[in-house]
Amino acid sequence: MTFSSSYLLSITTFIYLGAAALYLIHWVFRVEKVGLLATFVTLAGLICQTAGIGMRWVESYQLGYGHAPLSNLYESLVFFAWVTVLVYLIIEYKTKKRVIGAFATPFATLAMAYASFSPDVQDTIQPLIPALQSNWLIAHVITCFLGYASFAVACGMGIMYLVRGSGEGKGLLSSLPSHKVLDELMHQTIIFGFLWLSVGIITGAVWANQAWGTYWSWDPKETWSLITWFVYATALHARFVRGWQGKRIALLSIIGFISVIFTYFGVNFLLSGLHSYGSS
Amino acid sequence: MKNTKNSSGSNPVWQFFTSVRLAIFLLIILAITSIIGTIIPQGESMQFYLDKYGPDMFKVIKALKLDDTYHSWWYLTLLGLFSVNLIVCTLNRLPFTIKLFKRDYINVTADYLRRVTFRREWRISGDRPELKEKILEIFEKVAGSYRHKKLENGDDVFMVESGKWSYWGLYGLHISILIIFAGAVFGSVTGFKGRLMLLEGETSDHAVASSDPSKKIPLGFSIRCDRFFVDFYDTGAPKEFRSDLTVIDNGKEVMKKSILVNDPLTYKGVTFYQSSYQSIPEVSVQVSDTSGASRTLVIPAFQRVSWPEAGITMGLMKFLPNVHGVPAVSLWIGDSTGRADSIWLFKGGPKEISAGGKTYKLNMIDASERYMTGLQVKKDPGVWIVWLGCTALILGFAIVFWVGHRRTWLYLGQDGKDMVVLLGGQTNKNRLKFEQDFEAVAQAIDEVTGEGR
Numbered sequence: 255m256t257f258s259s260s261y262l263l264s265i266t267t268f269i270y271l272g273a274a275a276l277y278l279i280h281w282v283f284r285v286e287k288v289g290l291l292a293t294f295v296t297l298a299g300l301i302c303q304t305a306g307i308g309m310r311w312v313e314s315y316q317l318g319y320g321h322a323p324l325s326n327l328y329e330s331l332v333f334f335a336w337v338t339v340l341v342y343l344i345i346e347y348k349t350k351k352r353v354i355g356a357f358a359t360p361f362a363t364l365a366m367a368y369a370s371f372s373p374d375v376q377d378t379i380q381p382l383i384p385a386l387q388s389n390w391l392i393a394h395v396i397t398c399f400l401g402y403a404s405f406a407v408a409c410g411m412g413i414m415y416l417v418r419g420s421g422e423g424k425g426l427l428s429s430l431p432s433h434k435v436l437d438e439l440m441h442q443t444i445i446f447g448f449l450w451l452s453v454g455i456i457t458g459a460v461w462a463n464q465a466w467g468t469y470w471s472w473d474p475k476e477t478w479s480l481i482t483w484f485v486y487a488t489a490l491h492a493r494f495v496r497g498w499q500g501k502r503i504a505l506l507s508i509i510g511f512i513s514v515i516f517t518y519f520g521v522n523f524l525l526s527g528l529h530s531y532g533s534s
Numbered sequence: 535m536k537n538t539k540n541s542s543g544s545n546p547v548w549q550f551f552t553s554v555r556l557a558i559f560l561l562i563i564l565a566i567t568s569i570i571g572t573i574i575p576q577g578e579s580m581q582f583y584l585d586k587y588g589p590d591m592f593k594v595i596k597a598l599k600l601d602d603t604y605h606s607w608w609y610l611t612l613l614g615l616f617s618v619n620l621i622v623c624t625l626n627r628l629p630f631t632i633k634l635f636k637r638d639y640i641n642v643t644a645d646y647l648r649r650v651t652f653r654r655e656w657r658i659s660g661d662r663p664e665l666k667e668k669i670l671e672i673f674e675k676v677a678g679s680y681r682h683k684k685l686e687n688g689d690d691v692f693m694v695e696s697g698k699w700s701y702w703g704l705y706g707l708h709i710s711i712l713i714i715f716a717g718a719v720f721g722s723v724t725g726f727k728g729r730l731m732l733l734e735g736e737t738s739d740h741a742v743a744s745s746d747p748s749k750k751i752p753l754g755f756s757i758r759c760d761r762f763f764v765d766f767y768d769t770g771a772p773k774e775f776r777s778d779l780t781v782i783d784n785g786k787e788v789m790k791k792s793i794l795v796n797d798p799l800t801y802k803g804v805t806f807y808q809s810s811y812q813s814i815p816e817v818s819v820q821v822s823d824t825s826g827a828s829r830t831l832v833i834p835a836f837q838r839v840s841w842p843e844a845g846i847t848m849g850l851m852k853f854l855p856n857v858h859g860v861p862a863v864s865l866w867i868g869d870s871t872g873r874a875d876s877i878w879l880f881k882g883g884p885k886e887i888s889a890g891g892k893t894y895k896l897n898m899i900d901a902s903e904r905y906m907t908g909l910q911v912k913k914d915p916g917v918w919i920v921w922l923g924c925t926a927l928i929l930g931f932a933i934v935f936w937v938g939h940r941r942t943w944l945y946l947g948q949d950g951k952d953m954v955v956l957l958g959g960q961t962n963k964n965r966l967k968f969e970q971d972f973e974a975v976a977q978a979i980d981e982v983t984g985e986g987r
């Protein structure tokens with residue numbers, strides 16, 4: 255393949271892989287400079303990926319289809335990775351806690367690797383079928399994936415919470431942020447994700463209402479997004495109930511992300527419905 | 535709400551519904567039970583479930599209405615409990631929130647400020663009004679504009695406060711969910727969902743209920759499909775479906791619109807959506823009898839067309855658009871005595887047939903396909919309530935997420951010979967960010983008091 259968007263996006267996969275490795279080294283060996291390098295590599299990956307997505311957009315116009323690169327499984331995976339990295343970098347910028355990178359960038363790497371190398375995922379640019387020709391679709395996809403990406407990062411934090419004991423010792427795990435900090439960050443990230451998931455569900459409903467005349471038809475994908483929404487609503491309220499704080503919220507954050515993954519892939523591959531990303 | 539008690543506090547049913555623990559329980563149960571309807575196909579015939587799941591599971595499915603999980607009595611009961619939980623929780627919390635909202639947070643004591651979440655204290659010997667002035671100046675510069683209160687003992691409290699109204703954001707958020715439910719219920723009670731198939735040129739004044747195809751829903755006006763178009767990409771994937779519709783009300787054409795998949799037509803609260811199409815063949819046949827009389831009959835699929843004077847009726851049974859380059863049809867022929875026969879007719883190949891003792895000559899003039907557009911027809915007066923609720927949900931969320939009630943106090947007082955400077959901070963949201971801002975104020979005061987680190 256010549257120089258094309260797919261080429262840039264494949265390169266991005268390796269850059270993110272490198273970044274994830276650097277964050278891991280930074281965490282394990284506690285070298286500040288490696289952490290800084292990891293941030294720069296991640297940023298470079300983000301720029302490369304942004305260029306790739308932009309090129310893909312242009313290519314779709316050259317093919318005469320002319321649509322935003324958000325319309326099939328491949329494009330949505332790439333966008334997921336892009337937002338995950340973006341959300342992570344914002345959190346890193348705000349909190350200056352680079353260890354989180356070791357738990358967040360792998361999600362982006364995995365998504366990109368799956369998009370680029372799995373035989374299930376076609377990276378050709380396809381035209382839009384009539385139901386997908388809507389600006390609400392773009393709003394729907396962007397907001398849903400902002401939610402999904404935040405949940406990926408929150409899941410990373412949940413894992414950090416669980417693997418880190420509450421001890422203050424000198425081990426590898428105790429160099430992770432304290433439970434108190436993780437709990438607060440996780441809560442903030444989940445609320446942020448929950449906000450976008452809610453907007454995503456709503457824009458999806460507006461779109462469905464315009465295309466099919468019903469804003470809610472209980473199709474499996476819709477229902478799974480609602481299940482995901484219930485799980486995170488539980489996580490948000492758990493902190494107000496004695497016996498539910500801390501560990502259980504971390505668990506809910508992980509369960510919630512599993513539900514996201516199921517909403518995203520499981521429904522396409524295992525169940526049937528209106529949303530045809532997987533099968534097309 | 536944890537520490538609130540009000541007049542209804544003694545009622546155990548009320549108490550039960552105030553609990554967030556119940557909300558957690560219901561959310562988890564809803565999450566788990568919602569999975570069922572994504573695994574078992576919904577809305578199929580009873581026979582389907584019997585064949586697929588066997589007699590035992592079938593009994594369970596029937597009893598629990600798992601063929602329509604989300605409208606089953608038990609699922610609706612869960613949603614009902616959830617709504618009651620939400621209403622009671624909201625009402626229960628109201629007096630407490632009003633109290634929080636009305637309270638004037640400038641009424642603090644030095645002791646109180648020594649116990650708030652974020653706090654710093656400086657002791658400087660002597661009474662130094664010029665330093666006080668400087669501290670206040672830097673406080674205003676870093677923290678923002680303040681309110682002032684002089685205490686009875688002569689000490690001063692200054693407070694910077696923001697986002698007090700944000701307590702109501704959570705109400706907006708929780709109530710919005712009830713508004714959405716209300717809109718959905720209202721819409722399903724007062725509206726309808728139907729379907730309509732219209733041949734090009736055909737007019738209808740009713741739709742057919744989606745839930746029960748034998749039920750007609752009068753529209754109160756008529757709708758006509760003038761044309762239908764379908765367009766494909768080179769790949770064969772569909773690119774566009776379009777129906778040109780005309781609304782006829784009281785005998786007058788009142789509205790014309792071409793609808794696309796994401797662009798419906800709405801008239802008098804009834805919306806027509808492009809949802810599917812079919813192509814219907816139609817054939818024109820010239821029929822001549824022995825007397826020399828001749829007539830052209832246009833026969834669409836599924837219909838019978840007669841020439842009564844000549845005693846012949848024809849129907850279109852099969853249509854092949856291309857048989858060795860010409861269209862071919864299979865025709866059903868009935869005579870006046872009711873006997874029937876069928877023949878194949880090719881374009882450009884006239885045929886003679888005999889029916890009811892007479893001989894006719896048939897000649898296919900044209901064979902074409904006409905489109906029939908498939909429309910979804912919906913009336914949902916509750917949809918606006920739902921959108922209102924959704925807007926409130928997003929706004930409420932934005933407030934819950936971004937706006938917190940932040941208070942920063944500066945206490946300037948005298949304790950014997952020492953001057954006491956207390957800095958206190960409290961927030962109910964985003965503590966990390968608040969801590970940074972608080973530290974900035976503390977550091978600025980550090981510098982003024984000469985304790986710069």
Ligand code: HEM
Nearest residue numbers: 487490491494535552553554557616619620623708711934
């Ligand atoms: C699925 C529907 C619900 C959603 C989306 C929702 C959303 C939220 C959110 C986002 C918060 C703020 C969390 C925070 O600031 O940390 C919250 C808090 C709260 N919710 Fe809900 N909630 C729902 C249902 C309920 C129900 C049924 C109850 C009834 C018990 C309830 C009671 C509360 C209470 C008491 C708080 C705590 C407020 C506080 O003390 O700051 N919520 N809810």
